[in-house]
Amino acid sequence: MRRANVVSGALLGLFGLAMLFFVIPWQIEAGPADMMSPRLVPTIMMVVVTALAVLLVVTNLRPRSEEAGDEAPPISPAELAALVKVGAIFALCLVLYAWVSPLAAGLALVAGTLLALGERRPLVIVLMPSALLLALWLLFYKVLGTAIV
Amino acid sequence: MHYLLVGFEDVLLDPATLFWVAFGVTLGYILGALPGLGKATGVAVSIPLTFYLGPAAALGMLIGIAKGSAAGSAVSAILLNTPGEPSSAPTALDGYPLARQGKAQKALKMGLFASVIGDFASTVILIGLAAPLAQYALLIGPVELCAILLFSLTFIGGLSGRSLIKGLIAGALGVFFATIGLETETFIPRMTFGLLELDDGIALVPMAIGMLAVAEMIVQAGNLRTLDGEMEKLTDGGAREDHFVTAAEWRRCLPVIARGTFIGSIVGILPGLGASVGSFLSYGATQKASKTPEKFGTGMIEGVAAAESADNAVVPSSLIPLFALGIPGSVIAAILIAAFILHGLTPGPLMFQQQPRLVADVYAAMLCASAILLVIGYSGQRLFARIIKVPLRLIIPGVLLLCCVGAYMETNSVFSIYVMLFFTLVGFFSRKLDFSFVTFLIGFVIGPNLELTFRQSIQLLDHDAANLIHHPIALLFIGLTVATVAWLALGSYRAARKPRRPRPRGKETIEV
Numbered sequence: 001m002r003r004a005n006v007v008s009g010a011l012l013g014l015f016g017l018a019m020l021f022f023v024i025p026w027q028i029e030a031g032p033a034d035m036m037s038p039r040l041v042p043t044i045m046m047v048v049v050t051a052l053a054v055l056l057v058v059t060n061l062r063p064r065s066e067e068a069g070d071e072a073p074p075i076s077p078a079e080l081a082a083l084v085k086v087g088a089i090f091a092l093c094l095v096l097y098a099w100v101s102p103l104a105a106g107l108a109l110v111a112g113t114l115l116a117l118g119e120r121r122p123l124v125i126v127l128m129p130s131a132l133l134l135a136l137w138l139l140f141y142k143v144l145g146t147a148i149v
Numbered sequence: 150m151h152y153l154l155v156g157f158e159d160v161l162l163d164p165a166t167l168f169w170v171a172f173g174v175t176l177g178y179i180l181g182a183l184p185g186l187g188k189a190t191g192v193a194v195s196i197p198l199t200f201y202l203g204p205a206a207a208l209g210m211l212i213g214i215a216k217g218s219a220a221g222s223a224v225s226a227i228l229l230n231t232p233g234e235p236s237s238a239p240t241a242l243d244g245y246p247l248a249r250q251g252k253a254q255k256a257l258k259m260g261l262f263a264s265v266i267g268d269f270a271s272t273v274i275l276i277g278l279a280a281p282l283a284q285y286a287l288l289i290g291p292v293e294l295c296a297i298l299l300f301s302l303t304f305i306g307g308l309s310g311r312s313l314i315k316g317l318i319a320g321a322l323g324v325f326f327a328t329i330g331l332e333t334e335t336f337i338p339r340m341t342f343g344l345l346e347l348d349d350g351i352a353l354v355p356m357a358i359g360m361l362a363v364a365e366m367i368v369q370a371g372n373l374r375t376l377d378g379e380m381e382k383l384t385d386g387g388a389r390e391d392h393f394v395t396a397a398e399w400r401r402c403l404p405v406i407a408r409g410t411f412i413g414s415i416v417g418i419l420p421g422l423g424a425s426v427g428s429f430l431s432y433g434a435t436q437k438a439s440k441t442p443e444k445f446g447t448g449m450i451e452g453v454a455a456a457e458s459a460d461n462a463v464v465p466s467s468l469i470p471l472f473a474l475g476i477p478g479s480v481i482a483a484i485l486i487a488a489f490i491l492h493g494l495t496p497g498p499l500m501f502q503q504q505p506r507l508v509a510d511v512y513a514a515m516l517c518a519s520a521i522l523l524v525i526g527y528s529g530q531r532l533f534a535r536i537i538k539v540p541l542r543l544i545i546p547g548v549l550l551l552c553c554v555g556a557y558m559e560t561n562s563v564f565s566i567y568v569m570l571f572f573t574l575v576g577f578f579s580r581k582l583d584f585s586f587v588t589f590l591i592g593f594v595i596g597p598n599l600e601l602t603f604r605q606s607i608q609l610l611d612h613d614a615a616n617l618i619h620h621p622i623a624l625l626f627i628g629l630t631v632a633t634v635a636w637l638a639l640g641s642y643r644a645a646r647k648p649r650r651p652r653p654r655g656k657e658t659i660e661v
Contacts, residue, residue: 005312005315005582008582008584012318019325024340027338027339027340027341028340029337031332031335031337032335036334036604036607038334038339041599041600042325045321046325048317048321049318049321049325052314052317052318052321055314056312056314056315056318059314074581074582076371078372079370079371079372079581080371081371082368082370083367083577085370086363086366086367086370087570090570093553094563097563098563106553109549109550109553110547110549113545113546114542114546117370117373117541117542117546118373118542124543128546129546133550140554145201146200146201
């Protein structure tokens with residue numbers, strides 16, 4: 001975790017500096033002279049984040065003796081793989097939503113996730129998305145009396 | 150009292166309200182029983198379902214989910230040694246050995262009874278304390294409120310993770326993201342990048358769904374094999390006494406439940422401590438008070454009673470700061486704010502004056518939820534034990550679909566899905582890198598109020614900090630904030646110098 005703290009602290013520090021010197025001045029007007037500036041609170045928060053990020057880096061620079069050479073990464077390869085897979089499925093669903101229909105996006109989301117998580121039974125892959133979407137239709141359109149899309 | 154009777158009339162005589170409360174409790178129980186799905190996920194995903202319900206039914210259902218989930222998390226802790234929520238980790242210490250001895254039914258029953266008693270008593274405490282506290286809160290001005298909000302955020306930031314620095318960063322980032330959108334006094338857009346969808350700021354529901362539910366599903370998807378392997382080790386005893394709680398066990402456990410309820414209620418009232426702290430404290434206190442402390446961890450029924458009573462007592466009492474001061478002390482309270490406002494009830498001291506009947510309806514729904522919890526938990530015990538055998542790979546796709554529907558329905562725009570996905574990434578990395586997403590969410594929720602009271606304070610103090618001398622309550626809370634930071638920093642420094650012990654088994658996230 002120590003190395004992760006240094007990296008995340010450095011990234012947060014850079015994020016804070018970018019916000020303070022570029023994004024906040026570019027994206028928030030200074031405001032009327034006789035009123036509190038709209039930039040004040042975002043600026044204070046970014047100063048706090050940047051200062052604490054520097055502190056996080058500094059306090060984690062030196063390894064403690066019992067930690068030396070015994071550092072497991074905080075994110076496992078399996079978790080990273082799951083993040084990439086689910087991210088790809090969501091990207092596909094957004095394309096389907098825009099170009100085909102919301103129904104196709106919903107079907108792809110469930111079926112795609114089932115496949116990505118290792119489900120290989122064809123009946124489950126076909127029936128589960130259909131059943132879930134049917135249940136949603138019943139719940140919203142029939143029980144609650146409203147449309148989703 | 151009069152309003153409470155009217156509240157019971159509203160809830161009990163309206164079958165629809167009662168149905169939705171029961172639905173919420175059942176759903177919550179199932180979500181709690183399934184490892185990886187907790188009350189925060191359940192409540193966040195279900196808020197859009199309540200758009201079309203009456204206020205009492207909607208709020209009753211959401212609180213029912215939170216209550217059901219807190220109780221249901223004992224099922225997987227006892228049967229799988231994998232707590233449905235982190236706060237049930239101490240339940241597993243004795244519950245799982247009991248299950249391995251063939252006494253799973255006994256442990257599940259005691260877990261349920263302790264949960265219901267803790268939950269009911271804590272709800273009564275909420276009803277008794279919130280309104281009187283709110284009367285005092287009405288005397289508090291913007292300067293005092295600003296100091297209290299700052300103190301709460303610092304306190305939560307310091308206690309809800311393993312690192313004070315990271316907790317404070319998370320809180321500050323939460324407040325920062327809350328400033329996105331049109332500024333309330335000058336109507337100047339802030340960090341909207343020209344997107345009209347951001348003029349009203351970032352919506353809480355898609356953000357909460359992304360951070361809590363989708364991010365958690367991805368983490369669970371990365372740990373599928375560990376969870377699916379635990380079911381092989383279960384046995385069921387044949388003796389009748391292995392299936393029921395005996396009179397002797399009741400006599401031993403009742404004082405334990407009373408102590409657990411007391412500890413859980415106190416922990417719930419204090420912002421930031423959370424159910425995990427409550428259940429571990431109660432378990433530790435029970436072990437310390439026992440004549441045979443060495444037997445804890447080998448299958449002591451008192452261990453289950455201690456952990457579950459405190460765990461469930463935290464949920465209702467954590468609403469006390471929300472109802473009395475409008476300050477969310479837990480992640481559930483932070484998410485519930487969106488639902489309360491949506492249904493015409495702004496949490497805070499004024500709600501007792503402006504909407505007494507609706508508040509009474511919510512109280513009555515909460516008490517009914519406790520009774521429903523007992524009925525559903527007892528009658529469905531075997532069914533819930535079967536539900537947890539459903540592999541997570543079949544559950545995650547359904548949850549992701551519900552997350553998308555929930556986020557989309559908030560604004561009827563695909564932009565909400567983008568917001569959800571952005572905060573999924575934030576939630577995933579904050580979980581794995583131990584930045585408290587709870588503090589982030591609470592910072593986001595109290596951010597607008599913090600900024601407003603800060604602006605008002607500057608005006609009231611005439612731009613001179615020395616004028617704080619006329620606001621002793623604000624000074625007290627500023628002093629408490631400084632003391633909290635110093636105390637926690639000192640604690641972290643001392644902990645860093647000590648050699649580390651191996652971590653106990655359980656989920657990594659600490660939920661408030």
